[in-house]
Structures are given as C-alpha cells and as structure tokens.
Amino acid sequence: MTQRLRVGILGCGAIAPAYLKNLTGDLSALVEIAACADLDLDLARKRAEEFRVDNVVTAEEMLSDAGIDLVVNLTPAPAHFKTSLQVLQAGKHLFTEKPLCLTLEEGRELLDTAERNNVQIGGAADTFLGGSFHSCSKLVQEGAIGFPVVAHALITVGTFDSMRYHKVFSGSLLDLGPYYITAMIMLFGSVKRVSGIADVRFPEKVDGQSGERFSLDRASTAVASLSFESGVVATVIATEDVHNYFPSVEVFGRTGRMKLSDANMYGEKVSVETNQEKRSINPSSNDGYISKGRGLGVAEMALALKDGRSPRASGALMYHVLEAMLAVYESSKSGVSMTIESRAEPFRPLQDSELKSILGT
Ligand SMILES: NC(=O)c1ccc[n+]([C@@H]2O[C@H](COP(=O)([O-])OP(=O)(O)OC[C@H]3O[C@@H](n4cnc5c(N)ncnc54)[C@H](O)[C@@H]3O)[C@@H](O)[C@H]2O)c1
Structure with missing residues (x-):
C-alpha cells in the first residue's frame, strides 16, 4: 500500500462520526486517521474507540505532532478562523468544515498563511x-x-x-x-x-x-x-x-x-x-460516481496532494x-x-482513474 496521508480530526462533535465512518472505511485508501482531538477529551476518546483510532490528543498535541500531515477542522463555525489559522501556522494542510470563517479579512489571512507556509486549504462544501x-x-x-x-x-x-x-x-x-x-x-x-x-x-x-x-x-x-x-x-x-x-x-x-x-x-x-x-x-x-458522503473532499484532497495540485x-x-x-x-x-472580486476555478469532473485511486479499487 502506498503511504497514506496522516490525518487528525479536530472537533469530535455531532458531524465527526460521519467523517470517521467513511475515512476509516470506504474512503481510507489514501487517508489514515492518526488522531482525534477535542476540547472535551472524553468525547474524543469515545469517537476514537468507536472508529478504532489509536491516538487521543489535545489540539496543541495534534498541532505539534510532526507525523500529522493534514487536520480536518470540525469545530463550530465561530471557532473556524482561530483553529484553522493555528493548523496552517503549524505547517499542516487543512480541510475545514464550512464556512471557511466568518469575515473576508479572516478568509484572506487564512489563504495568505497557507500560501506562506506552502500548505493547502480544502473544505466543505465538497458535495x-x-x-x-x-x-x-x-x-x-x-x-x-x-x-x-x-x-x-x-x-x-x-x-x-x-x-x-x-x-x-x-x-x-x-x-x-x-x-x-x-x-x-x-x-x-x-x-x-x-x-x-x-x-x-x-x-x-x-x-x-x-x-x-x-x-x-x-x-x-x-x-x-x-x-x-x-x-x-x-x-x-x-x-x-x-x-x-x-x-x-x-x-x-x-x-x-x-x-x-x-x-x-x-x-x-x-x-x-x-x-x-x-x-x-x-x-x-x-x-x-461516488455517493459516499462526508469525507469525500478529504479523500480527494489526499489525491490532490499526492498529485501536487490544489484540491477541487x-x-x-x-x-x-x-x-x-x-x-x-x-x-x-x-x-x-x-x-464580487474573487473568482473560482471551473469545475473539473472527477476522472475514472481518480475515483479508483480514492476508493482504492
Ligand atoms: N451537525 C451536522 O449535521 C453538520 C453537518 C455538516 C457540517 N457540519 C459542520 O461541522 C462543524 C461542527 O458541527 P457539529 O455539529 O459537529 O458541532 P458540535 O458542536 O457538535 O461539535 C463541535 C466540537 O468541536 C469542539 N471544539 C470546539 N472548539 C474547539 C477547539 N478550539 N479545539 C478543539 N475542539 C473544539 C467542541 O468541543 C465540540 O465537541 C460546523 O462547522 C458545522 O457547520 C455539521
């Protein structure tokens, strides 16, 4: 098996099981869940046990762990900016739940920080x-x-x-x-x-x-x-x-x-x-085409990083x-x-070969 992207889950609340189920199951070909973190460590422990994740850590430990390549930010929207900024400053790739953050100034700072630290941002909506x-x-x-x-x-x-x-x-x-x-x-x-x-x-x-x-x-x-x-x-x-x-x-x-x-x-x-x-x-x-649900964007981002391009x-x-x-x-x-000043890249449909890599088939 090729080296998988080592991913930390930050925020183990209501939506975390949907990500963990797919990213430890059907969408795990390119992704390995390396740790779970939450302000509430008991909750992180519960999720880790349910989905057989070995490590339960604090957010600080996750950010300083050189073995984690990408953090999936599943904290509430008002916490997105601060937590995502910390992830990028720690030199890790970020996949964040929506919205990116709550102001354009914060959004610009996140994009600039990612660029400065040579890491990528991906996130929902990935449907x-x-x-x-x-x-x-x-x-x-x-x-x-x-x-x-x-x-x-x-x-x-x-x-x-x-x-x-x-x-x-x-x-x-x-x-x-x-x-x-x-x-x-x-x-x-x-x-x-x-x-x-x-x-x-x-x-x-x-x-x-x-x-x-x-x-x-x-x-x-x-x-x-x-x-x-x-x-x-x-x-x-x-x-x-x-x-x-x-x-x-x-x-x-x-x-x-x-x-x-x-x-x-x-x-x-x-x-x-x-x-x-x-x-x-x-x-x-x-x-x-894939109808697997939450985590698809993380898996596609793992492929993008492997191929040296931005996630869709x-x-x-x-x-x-x-x-x-x-x-x-x-x-x-x-x-x-x-x-509206900013622009989005045009849609590029997923190719069969990419779907196969994501699913490991
Ligand atoms: N619940 C859903 O159905 C759903 C669906 C799709 C997307 N989302 C998105 O997912 C995100 C989380 O939603 P949720 O419903 O899971 O929220 P939640 O409140 O159930 O869980 C959030 C978790 O993040 C933790 N947390 C907060 N700040 C933290 C920090 N600084 N460090 C570490 N952990 C921290 C909290 O302790 C909590 O356990 C939101 O952005 C939401 O929009 C939720």
Missing part, C-alpha cells in the same frame, strides 16, 4: 464531488435542458428557536448556503454580482430547549439575487424561520428544467423535465462562496448590489 452533482453537470453539458437561463436555490430549516443553530452553525445562509451556492458556481461559473434583502426581523428569540433568550446579530431569513459569469441569474432563499427542511436547487434552461433535491447530499436523485420527457436519475445506481474543494473556492454570502448581508445594509 459537488458526489454523484448528484456530476449528473447535473453532465446533463447541462449534454444540453438536456438547453442553455441554462435562471436558477433557484431554496434552503429552509426548521430551527427558529434553536440557539445552537445560530451560534454553532451561524444561521441558514452561512450554514447551508455553501452547498447550494457552490453547486451553482460549479454549474454556472463564478459569481459576479450579488444583491440581497436580509433584514433582522427577529432580533431576539427564546431557545426552545433551555428557555434562554438569545440575540441575533444576523438575519435569520435572507433572499439574494446572484449573477454568474456565464450570464445565468439565480435567486437564493435561506431561512431558519419556517417549520421544516425543504431543500432544492432548480435550474431552468431554454428547453427544460432540472431539479436537484438536496445539494447538501452526495447521491440524491436528479430530475429532468422537458416538453418531451420526464426522467429521474439516481446517481448511486448510475455511472460509478479548495480554500479559494470557499473564499469565493464566503464573499458571495457576506455580500447578501452587505447589500441588504447598503441598499446597493455588490461586485
């Missing part, structure tokens, strides 16, 4: 590496819906009274927006311009579990218009003020409509409708998505549309 998105991209390329004209992303979550959702996840746009906006960027090219309506309608809420009052510094409902380099225009609705999860991305082309039911998943069904046909594609039973779900892409999301709030405040 566009899965089967659903590959099916969407192929359908658009093949002209199944004609040339894309307009798109719509709907992101609703039933977390109106959840303080955790606001504090750990930073609200629906910053939490789930990356999946949907990244998917649209990969289909239509970089975002050029954004306008938004994101007024804080509920400045204070009461947590449903603890009864504690909490204040909202960011709108819990946001509506945005995005204009892409290809000329496609899209709307995004992101809200945690409704009663349930109703995700979708719809693309209306010149001659048809394509719907991806959930851009937060790797192998969801894709449907296409034209005047002549209605069909659905189930990517997991389709043409060999790169820090630069995360920065571009962050700029577009923050522009929604800025535009809402200023009343003018925002020009």
